[in-house]
Amino acid sequence: MxxxxxxxxxxxxxxxxxxxxxxxxxxxxxxxxxxxxxxxxxxxxxxxxxxxxxxxxxxxxxxxxxxxxxxxxQRSWGYAENADDLLVTRGVMFKRLVAIPYGRMQFVDVEAGPLDRAYGIATVTLHTASSETAADIPGLPAEEATRLRNRLTELGESRGAGL
Structure with a gap:
């Protein structure tokens, strides 16, 4: 399983x-x-x-x-960057896996509240046309959140150009 x-x-x-x-x-x-x-x-x-x-x-x-x-x-969250999509998983009792094709991403948010900023973490949110495939990745170190945002934006623009 x-x-x-x-x-x-x-x-x-x-x-x-x-x-x-x-x-x-x-x-x-x-x-x-x-x-x-x-x-x-x-x-x-x-x-x-x-x-x-x-x-x-x-x-x-x-x-x-x-x-x-x-x-x-916290230990249940994970993400993986594949060639064509980003996978996000979470959940202990009820596990969930979301695959988001880079070409379907509309925009990427990075959010950090005051406590998040004090601890150096942020949440990256990926938005698509469908609310079912939108995904959050909370608790990323700030540097990784910035890197992931830039990479996903770049991949989304290059893959979505033909739509």
Missing amino acids: DNLFAPAVGEWQRVSPRLATVRRILLSSAAAVVVLVGVVLVLVLPDLWWIGTPVAVIGLAGGVWGWTWAGRN
């Missing part, structure tokens, strides 16, 4: 482990807010402990789950 998701040529290029770090920071922050709300409910309204306690426990459980998920998700 693993051959189903193997690139035809070469090996998968993996995204930066810093993607997991950024996602852990975001998920931990959200979980901390939920835990804090639960604790405040218990302290301020002790008669409603039966609401505050589950909220705090759910926040804590969500934080632990998110911490584990971030690492597994």
Whole structure:
């Protein structure tokens, strides 16, 4: 079954482990807010402990789950540059493989929020006419995102010239 998701040529290029770090920071922050709300409910309204306690426990459980998920998700991302298309794979439980022909690319986005920039990573998004074949590659080191954007733009222009 693993051959189903193997690139035809070469090996998968993996995204930066810093993607997991950024996602852990975001998920931990959200979980901390939920835990804090639960604790405040218990302290301020002790008669409603039966609401505050589950909220705090759910926040804590969500934080632990998110911490584990971030690492597994980061390790599942990969991309491979073939002669005619770009392959992008992701997913742990439900794997997905998208093949995007260079000639079908309309434009390439590079995006990085403040936390992404602080950790030196970016997301490259490939757009085609079909929303089904658009693909994101999050967590690329900034230099690799720039290289990939330039290469894909160049290949897209040369391959799409006959359309």
